[in-house]
Amino acid sequence: xxxxxxFMVDENHLKTLPKTFGSLSRLETFDASNNxxxxxxxxxxxxxxxxxxxxxxxxxxxxxxxxxxxxxxEEVDLSGNNLSFLTKNLKSSHCLRKFYVDNNxxxxxxxxxxxxxxxxxxxxxxxxxxxxxxxxxxxxCSGQTLRxxxxxxxxxxxxxxxxxQLVKLESLHLGSAIGELERRHFQNxxxxxxxxxxxxxxxxxxxxxxxxxxxxxxxxxxxxxxxxEFLDVGQNWLKExxxxxCNLGNLQFCQLSKNxxxxxxxNFGRLSSLVDLRMDNNMLAExxxxxxALTQLRTLDxxxxxxxxxxxxxxxxxxxxxxxxxxxxxxxxxxxxxxxxYKP
Numbered sequence: 001x002x003x004x005x006x007f008m009v010d011e012n013h014l015k016t017l018p019k020t021f022g023s024l025s026r027l028e029t030f031d032a033s034n035n036x037x038x039x040x041x042x043x044x045x046x047x048x049x050x051x052x053x054x055x056x057x058x059x060x061x062x063x064x065x066x067x068x069x070x071x072x073x074e075e076v077d078l079s080g081n082n083l084s085f086l087t088k089n090l091k092s093s094h095c096l097r098k099f100y101v102d103n104n105x106x107x108x109x110x111x112x113x114x115x116x117x118x119x120x121x122x123x124x125x126x127x128x129x130x131x132x133x134x135x136x137x138x139x140x141c142s143g144q145t146l147r148x149x150x151x152x153x154x155x156x157x158x159x160x161x162x163x164x165q166l167v168k169l170e171s172l173h174l175g176s177a178i179g180e181l182e183r184r185h186f187q188n189x190x191x192x193x194x195x196x197x198x199x200x201x202x203x204x205x206x207x208x209x210x211x212x213x214x215x216x217x218x219x220x221x222x223x224x225x226x227x228x229e230f231l232d233v234g235q236n237w238l239k240e241x242x243x244x245x246c247n248l249g250n251l252q253f254c255q256l257s258k259n260x261x262x263x264x265x266x267n268f269g270r271l272s273s274l275v276d277l278r279m280d281n282n283m284l285a286e287x288x289x290x291x292x293a294l295t296q297l298r299t300l301d302x303x304x305x306x307x308x309x310x311x312x313x314x315x316x317x318x319x320x321x322x323x324x325x326x327x328x329x330x331x332x333x334x335x336x337x338x339x340x341x342y343k344p
Contacts, residue, residue: 002026010034010054022046022066033057033077045069056080056100063087079103079123086110094118102126102150102177114138116146123150126177132158139165152209153177156190164201172202175211175232189213189235200224200244211235211255223247234258234278246270257281257301269293280304280324292316303327310338 006029014035022043029052037058045066050073057080065087073092079102086106090096093112102125109129114137116122122142124133133156143165150173159174176188189212200221207230215236223244231248232255239260246267253276261282269290277294280303292313297320304327314323323340330337 005029005049007031017041017044019043025049028052030054040064040067042066048072051075053077074098076100088112097121097145099123109133111135114141116142119146121148122146123148124154125150125173126153129154129156132156132160134160136160136162139163143167147171149173151190153188154190156192159192159196161196161198163196164198166202167204169202169205170227171207172205173207173209174213175209195219195222197221203227206230208232218242218245220244226250229253229273231255241265243267249273252276254278262306264288264291266290272296275299277301287311287313289313295319298322300324314338 001024004024004027007027008031010031010033012035014032014037016037017040019041020043021041023046025046025048027047028049030050031054033054034057037055037060040063042064044064047070050070052075053073054077056077060081060083062083063086068087068089069091071091073096075098076096077100079100081104083101083104083106088110090112093115095118096116097118098121099119100123102123104127106127106129114135119142129151139160139162146166146169148171149169152173152175174190174192178188192213192215195218197219198221199219200223202225204227205225206227208228210233212235215233215238217238218241220242222242223246225248227250228248229250230253231251234255234257236259240263243265246265248271250273251271252273254274256279258281261279261284264287266288267290268288269292271294273296274294275296276299277297278301280301282305284305284307291311294317297317299322300317300320301324303324307328308330310330320340322342323338325337325339
């Protein structure tokens with residue numbers, strides 16, 4: 001099979017590969033996902049033309065050192081294994097475009113990660129990464145190519161101060177790796193307390209997950225995220241939002257649930273693209289007058305806040321199909337509290 005270029009053997013019961021597997025020197029695509037492989041042969045590094053590799057959902061606990069000798073890798077999926085470390089070196093670091101290593105037990109990243117000059121998608125979701133796993137050099141090297149970065153469900157406490165250099169980034173996930181309906185009251189996200197001051201330089205960012213961290217404030221530059229459409233910053237320690245927050249003119253979905261917000265910026269109504277706004281389980285005692293300008297809102301969740309009066313400006317929100325204002329401080333019979341369960 002010396003001329004073999006594509007080998008698909010996914011969803012079988014493979015436990016091992018032949019010791020001579022690395023002699024398939026013309027192999028370009030290899031998919032052995034959803035098997036029971038627990039080790040790769042040392043000859044694996046001989047696959048000198050391998051570009052696309054999928055080994056997700058196996059039982060690998062380590063990689064052979066020869067793995068680092070693979071020179072042409074462009075797409076690699078190692079998700080759903082039991083890897084506690086990656087190879088010390090990787091000759092493909094300059095050409096690797098997509099790298100997925102979700103759902104493993106990585107505690108740190110090798111130094112070659114800072115040299116991913118062609119990377120477009122990097123997913124490290126649901127590992128055991130601690131402290132600041134990405135070096136200060138990473139954004140400068142990957143900033144012109146990286147579009148997706150996922151480090152959700154780890155133990156990350158810090159981000160590079162130079163993170164704003166990831167100027168092509170469109171999706172950033174630093175929150176929980178568990179679906180919202182499956183979550184409990186324990187921490188599933190990361191342990192971030194602050195964001196870099198120049199976070200707002202991520203001007204192409206459209207999707208941002210920061211849920212289930214320990215953020216106490218957002219940087220003033222946050223409002224410079226002019227492309228942001230989806231924001232989840234639920235279950236943090238936010239007491240207020242920066243005035244610049246109201247500059248997020250493209251924001252459509254905003255999750256602010258389970259924080260400590262007692263007041264919104266006076267210009268909150270400038271968020272004219274908002275369709276879905278969730279602020280349940282905060283400490284809001286009033287809404288700003290500008291709130292009535294949010295005429296595109298279809299979902300508004302104010303459950304469990306400190307409102308004592310039904311805000312007059314709610315009558316302007318004629319597009320609402322779901323409204324929850326239960327568990328506030330209204331001195332009203334339940335039937336007089338305005339709620340819309342669902343209006344098609």
